[in-house]
Amino acid sequence: MATVEIPVDMELVYERPESLTEAHTHYCPGCTHGTIHRLIAEVLDELGVREKTIGVAPVGCSVLAYYYFNVDMAEAAHGRAPAMATGIKRVSPDKVVFTYQGDGDLAAIGTAEIIQAANRGELITTIFVNNAIYGMTGGQMAPTTLPGQVTTSSPTGRDIETAGWPMRMAELIGILPGAVYVTRQAVLDVPGIRRTKKAIKLAFQAQLAGLGFSMVEVISTCNTNWHMGPVEALEWAKEHMVAYYPLGDTKVADGVQALKGGK
Amino acid sequence: MAKELLEGNAAIAEAAIRAGVEAFYGYPITPQTEVLEHLSRRLPEEGRVFLQAESEVASINMVYGAACAGARVMSSSSSPGISLMQEGISYIACSEVPAVLINIMRGGPGLGNVQPSQGDYFQAVKTAGHGDFHMIVLAPANVQEAIDYVGLAFDLAEKYRTIAMVAADGAIGQMMEPAELPPMRPVRPPEERPSWALTGAKGRESNFITSLFLGAENLEKVNLRLQAKLKEIAANEVRWKEYSTEDADLLLVAFGTVGRICQTVVREARAKGINVGLLRPVTLWPFPSARLAELAQQVRGMLVVEMNAGQMLEDVQLAVEGRCPVKFYGRLGGIVPLPDEILPELDKLAAEVAGGEEG
Numbered sequence: 001m002a003t004v005e006i007p008v009d010m011e012l013v014y015e016r017p018e019s020l021t022e023a024h025t026h027y028c029p030g031c032t033h034g035t036i037h038r039l040i041a042e043v044l045d046e047l048g049v050r051e052k053t054i055g056v057a058p059v060g061c062s063v064l065a066y067y068y069f070n071v072d073m074a075e076a077a078h079g080r081a082p083a084m085a086t087g088i089k090r091v092s093p094d095k096v097v098f099t100y101q102g103d104g105d106l107a108a109i110g111t112a113e114i115i116q117a118a119n120r121g122e123l124i125t126t127i128f129v130n131n132a133i134y135g136m137t138g139g140q141m142a143p144t145t146l147p148g149q150v151t152t153s154s155p156t157g158r159d160i161e162t163a164g165w166p167m168r169m170a171e172l173i174g175i176l177p178g179a180v181y182v183t184r185q186a187v188l189d190v191p192g193i194r195r196t197k198k199a200i201k202l203a204f205q206a207q208l209a210g211l212g213f214s215m216v217e218v219i220s221t222c223n224t225n226w227h228m229g230p231v232e233a234l235e236w237a238k239e240h241m242v243a244y245y246p247l248g249d250t251k252v253a254d255g256v257q258a259l260k261g262g263k
Numbered sequence: 264m265a266k267e268l269l270e271g272n273a274a275i276a277e278a279a280i281r282a283g284v285e286a287f288y289g290y291p292i293t294p295q296t297e298v299l300e301h302l303s304r305r306l307p308e309e310g311r312v313f314l315q316a317e318s319e320v321a322s323i324n325m326v327y328g329a330a331c332a333g334a335r336v337m338s339s340s341s342s343p344g345i346s347l348m349q350e351g352i353s354y355i356a357c358s359e360v361p362a363v364l365i366n367i368m369r370g371g372p373g374l375g376n377v378q379p380s381q382g383d384y385f386q387a388v389k390t391a392g393h394g395d396f397h398m399i400v401l402a403p404a405n406v407q408e409a410i411d412y413v414g415l416a417f418d419l420a421e422k423y424r425t426i427a428m429v430a431a432d433g434a435i436g437q438m439m440e441p442a443e444l445p446p447m448r449p450v451r452p453p454e455e456r457p458s459w460a461l462t463g464a465k466g467r468e469s470n471f472i473t474s475l476f477l478g479a480e481n482l483e484k485v486n487l488r489l490q491a492k493l494k495e496i497a498a499n500e501v502r503w504k505e506y507s508t509e510d511a512d513l514l515l516v517a518f519g520t521v522g523r524i525c526q527t528v529v530r531e532a533r534a535k536g537i538n539v540g541l542l543r544p545v546t547l548w549p550f551p552s553a554r555l556a557e558l559a560q561q562v563r564g565m566l567v568v569e570m571n572a573g574q575m576l577e578d579v580q581l582a583v584e585g586r587c588p589v590k591f592y593g594r595l596g597g598i599v600p601l602p603d604e605i606l607p608e609l610d611k612l613a614a615e616v617a618g619g620e621e622g
Contacts, residue, residue: 051464051466054332054461054462063475070469071463073461073470073471074328074471074473076324077324077354080320080327083324084325086314086321086325086328087328088461090312090325092461092462095332095463112318113324
């Protein structure tokens with residue numbers, strides 16, 4: 001990408017964070033992964049930790065995240081990002097380590113790894129993107145798919161009698177003593193995006209302060225596999241997903257509360 | 264350093280410490296648990312990383328992570344646990360990061376039992392995970408070799424940026440015998456980690472490590488590179504031991520504990536006037552095929568002895584290519600074949616090849 005000269009009489013108000021590469025993402029138009037990537041990158045820049053950050057990408061739509069983050073990154077096996085991040089962090093305690101995981105990755109195949117890493121209080125940060133569906137494989141039922149939601153593998157809608165209930169991961173992880181900051185946010189509108197960024201920043205700050213495991217669950221959309229337009233998808237998520245997945249903190253340990261500025 | 268009376272598993276663990284291992288991630292399973300127990304005490308003493316993971320699946324992925332970070336790292340397990348690790352092994356092989364794995368083999372299939380076995384030969388040398396790759400596999404026949412091969416495994420893994428396994432049967436893990444530990448190698452400081460490792464993109468382009476290569480041409484290129492590396496390993500790193508082969512008419516082929524037992528068989532058979540030698544593969548992969556092909560022209564028959572239903576047997580047959588008869592004797596379920604049962608098999612082979620000549 002060519003460098004754009006800024007005319008002298010104009011002020012630069014918005015630019016690509018250094019923690020993002022110039023690569024064009026492969027995400028579908030309307031997808032919120034790009035927004036979440038950017039928020040993480042802005043936070044890494046603001047905290048000045050880009051050069052000591054190691055990220056772990058999942059299997060799922062964000063499998064190629066290592067092309068988009070301008071930090072050292074590894075690509076994990078499906079669900080194993082928290083184990084891989086543990087391996088990295090334990091031999092690199094001075095680095096900032098994060099995982100970026102979708103709902104199939106974190107809440108189905110990787111349930112053991114995320115719970116155990118959180119419970120050990122691993123000094124890593126997990127960004128958990130919940131869009132209630134398997135995106136990359138073409139729209140199958142996820143552990144987070146809502147009751148009655150139609151997917152390619154629940155063609156008549158998720159039947160809780162046979163498929164069980166959607167997993168509320170932020171609540172599940174929040175009760176573990178090793179997790180010091182767990183929150184659920186949504187990138188469905190501008191105020192939500194701003195709150196999500198704040199949460200991501202706090203999660204990384206908790207890691208930097210050596211307090212314990214931190215996780216930000218982000219309610220996201222998949223307009224392609226939901227068969228909706230991007231705007232309609234945002235509205236659907238607000239109406240249906242946020243109703244099942246309440247936004248807000250499920251765990252704020254005392255040390256994190258202090259970082260937040262008391263209360 | 265002087266010889267001490269050492270238990271195999273503890274010796275393997277201590278050998279890893281002497282080899283400068285920085286981190287161990289593992290899960291208890293009989294008959295390898297003493298490796299984990301020893302390291303749970305010794306690694307923290309040395310200021311290094313020990314972590315008991317929630318499963319073998321997590322263990323191998325922790326190893327994968329630490330290897331990507333450029334640390335000298337290992338795990339250990341036993342047969343069913345290795346099965347659980349296979350996905351991670353494949354990722355490590357494809358990503359070309361160095362790691363060492365110990366397999367103290369037990370009886371299988373399934374939960375099997377905790378007796379010594381060589382039932383994982385196929386798994387170790389041919390089917391370590393999905394896709395086209397091999398691990399380097401070292402098979403010790405006694406505690407001293409187990410110690411020596413741990414250090415060698417780290418050296419080979421790092422030289423070729425691949426995964427190396429020390430595959431010993433449960434007998435070697437559990438037995439005690441005099442052996443000598445090597446001197447302590449210095450631990451590589453974090454600032455000296457390799458340039459490809461994930462150490463934070465400070466003053467350089469960011470690194471990434473992946474085993475995903477979209478596009479057929481792209482992945483074929485990666486595979487061809489891996490194959491070229493395997494060829495190089497096969498050319499340079501084949502190791503085996505021979506006993507009394509110079510004038511041998513018959514050849515025993517056996518590895519690990521059985522290889523050691525067959526040394527006794529050679530002595531006893533020669534006392535009876537049977538001119539037998541022994542070839543004991545040290546690297547199960549790469550396999551000493553060329554040497555076996557040579558010996559196939561010298562000897563009149565071979566007897567392969569294993570603690571399985573005939574797994575290495577297939578590699579011997581492939582190497583021999585019908586140049587001489589190849590017979591097999593094996594025990595299953597964790598039973599160790601003894602000289603008394605191997606000798607009659609050797610007698611049979613001797614009679615058969617002699618008979619063949621007369622006919």
